[in-house]
Amino acid sequence: MSIERLKRIDDNRLExxxxxxxxxxxxxxxxxDNILEKELEEESIEQVANVATLPGIVGASMAxxxxxxxxxxxxxxxAAFDLKxxxxxxxxxxxxINCGVRLLRSNFKKDTVVPKLKELIEAxxxxxxxxxxxxxxxxxxxxxxxxxxxKGARWAVEKGLGDVSDLEKIESGGCLEGADPSIISQKxxxxxxxxxxxxxxxxxxxxxxxxxxxxxxxxxxxxxxxKNQITVMIHSGSRGFGHQVCTDFIEVMERAxxxxxxxxxxxxxxxxxxxxxxxxxxxxxxxAAANYAWCNRQCLMHWTREVFMSVFNVSPIxxxxxxxxxxxxxxxxxxxxxxxxxxxxxVVHRKGATRxxxxxxxxxxxxxxxxxxxxxxxxxxxxxSYVLIGTDKAMKETFGSTxxxxxxxxxxxxxxxxxxxxxxxxxxxxRGIIVRAAGRETLAEEMxxxxxxxxxxxxxxxxxxxxxxxARLRPLxxxxx
DNA sequence: ATGTGC
Numbered sequence: 060m061s062i063e064r065l066k067r068i069d070d071n072r073l074e075x076x077x078x079x080x081x082x083x084x085x086x087x088x089x090x091x092d093n094i095l096e097k098e099l100e101e102e103s104i105e106q107v108a109n110v111a112t113l114p115g116i117v118g119a120s121m122a123x124x125x126x127x128x129x130x131x132x133x134x135x136x137x138a139a140f141d142l143k144x145x146x147x148x149x150x151x152x153x154x155x156i157n158c159g160v161r162l163l164r165s166n167f168k169k170d171t172v173v174p175k176l177k178e179l180i181e182a183x184x185x186x187x188x189x190x191x192x193x194x195x196x197x198x199x200x201x202x203x204x205x206x207x208x209x210k211g212a213r214w215a216v217e218k219g220l221g222d223v224s225d226l227e228k229i230e231s232g233g234c235l236e237g238a239d240p241s242i243i244s245q246k247x248x249x250x251x252x253x254x255x256x257x258x259x260x261x262x263x264x265x266x267x268x269x270x271x272x273x274x275x276x277x278x279x280x281x282x283x284x285x286k287n288q289i290t291v292m293i294h295s296g297s298r299g300f301g302h303q304v305c306t307d308f309i310e311v312m313e314r315a316x317x318x319x320x321x322x323x324x325x326x327x328x329x330x331x332x333x334x335x336x337x338x339x340x341x342x343x344x345x346x347a348a349a350n351y352a353w354c355n356r357q358c359l360m361h362w363t364r365e366v367f368m369s370v371f372n373v374s375p376i377x378x379x380x381x382x383x384x385x386x387x388x389x390x391x392x393x394x395x396x397x398x399x400x401x402x403x404x405x406v407v408h409r410k411g412a413t414r415x416x417x418x419x420x421x422x423x424x425x426x427x428x429x430x431x432x433x434x435x436x437x438x439x440x441x442x443x444s445y446v447l448i449g450t451d452k453a454m455k456e457t458f459g460s461t462x463x464x465x466x467x468x469x470x471x472x473x474x475x476x477x478x479x480x481x482x483x484x485x486x487x488x489x490r491g492i493i494v495r496a497a498g499r500e501t502l503a504e505e506m507x508x509x510x511x512x513x514x515x516x517x518x519x520x521x522x523x524x525x526x527x528x529x530a531r532l533r534p535l536x537x538x539x540x
Numbered sequence: 541a542t543g544t545g546c
Contacts, residue, residue, distance in 0.1 A: 130541095154541050155542080191543075191544070259541075261541055261542085263541080298541090299543070301542095302542045306542090
């Protein structure tokens with residue numbers, strides 16, 4: 060097994076041949092150019108091949124340029140399965156169910172915010188609960204929690220956190236139908252109760268940014284973006300709740316593979332036939348966790364708006380901090396795609412991959428119907444983030460998917476070692492970026508050098524045509540967990 | 541990612 064056995068399809072794609080490994084039902088395709096090809100881990104190639112052995116896989120086992128090794132499935136992976144012959148797997152979604160990103164616009168320009176940046180970041184840090192195991196200002200009764208799991212972001216809006224108009228700018232309207240609170244474990248309920256409305260830790264962040272480059276004027280304009288404008292990006296997920304749901308169902312799936320006699324090259328691929336009770340229970344629990352995450356990002360956004368209004372003493376109308384979009388990048392969804400010329404429903408797993416639906420798709424908000432789905436790609440805290448737009452080519456090639464972020468090049472441990480004796484916060488401040496982090500080692504783990512250059516990643520998906528660059532955002536201030 | 545792992 061090695062990289063020499065991969066075949067270059069074109070400048071942006073490598074093929075993992077179907078004979079790379081015994082049991083593969085289809086080939087693998089990895090979106091990398093000859094630069095990021097060098098960063099490919101052998102283990103993650105193996106994982107792309109492993110996914111190709113799963114029953115009912117449709118099309119190729121795919122991976123985006125931010126691929127790295129994950130639990131069973133690679134992070135950056137996209138895999139679609141037939142509803143009758145295929146499976147669903149918690150490892151294909153990931154531990155942080157519906158980890159995702161939302162982007163807010165504003166009427167402010169860089170010049171207005173920079174003089175008050177320290178005060179702003181301090182205020183945001185005080186208002187946004189962050190860090191491992193952090194508790195929020197929301198305390199849920201068991202009844203509240205159940206409603207939240209059914210309603211998603213709408214639950215927060217009904218509590219006065221945000222506006223109804225926010226909902227249409229969230230993927231799936233901020234709520235997946237069919238969540239079932241009755242199959243959530245007590246443990247998950249307990250962990251979820253105090254963590255709603257918290258940022259989390261690791262690569263989760265809240266970032267104040269400015270638009271530094273526009274690649275597509277027409278689309279940027281349609282999204283309400285302009286040069287030097289202040290934007291806010293929020294990257295968070297379903298916290299301990301989603302983590303517990305994943306843990307609970309990996310156990311269920313480990314029994315299911317015995318019961319249904321599914322042979323796997325790696326037990327971390329544990330799964331169940333999509334139409335089995337085990338799979339349907341996982342899917343309904345995953346939806347509950349997805350709804351928990353959308354509600355979480357909705358709460359974080361609301362407090363962000365409040366902080367901006369208070370620090371700059373402006374009204375909502377003056378600020379016009381509207382939601383541009385909210386994407387999920389760890390999720391499984393039933394979607395309609397064209398397979399061999401025919402419309403077919405599939406269960407698409409995106410694990411560290413972002414949906415990138417094209418112009419005209421019925422699932423897009425009416426206001427974006429003509430331009431396509433906004434794709435939000437966070438980079439590391441020192442470099443940049445990107446806004447892209449979904450394309451027809453993505454729909455044809457990748458089941459409407461693209462990359463989700465930079466992807467690590469250093470393990471957390473390696474990063475901590477490299478950062479020893481350095482003051483990362485000061486290095487950042489020297490570059491004009493104010494950072495505040497809850498965890499003692501978070502800044503070391505999250506420093507720029509620990510990640511691939513996001514520009515390289517985005518260049519590949521842009522050149523491959525599976526999403527197109529609209530704007531680049533530079534960080535000014537960051538809140539980390 | 542995570543009431544962080546051996």
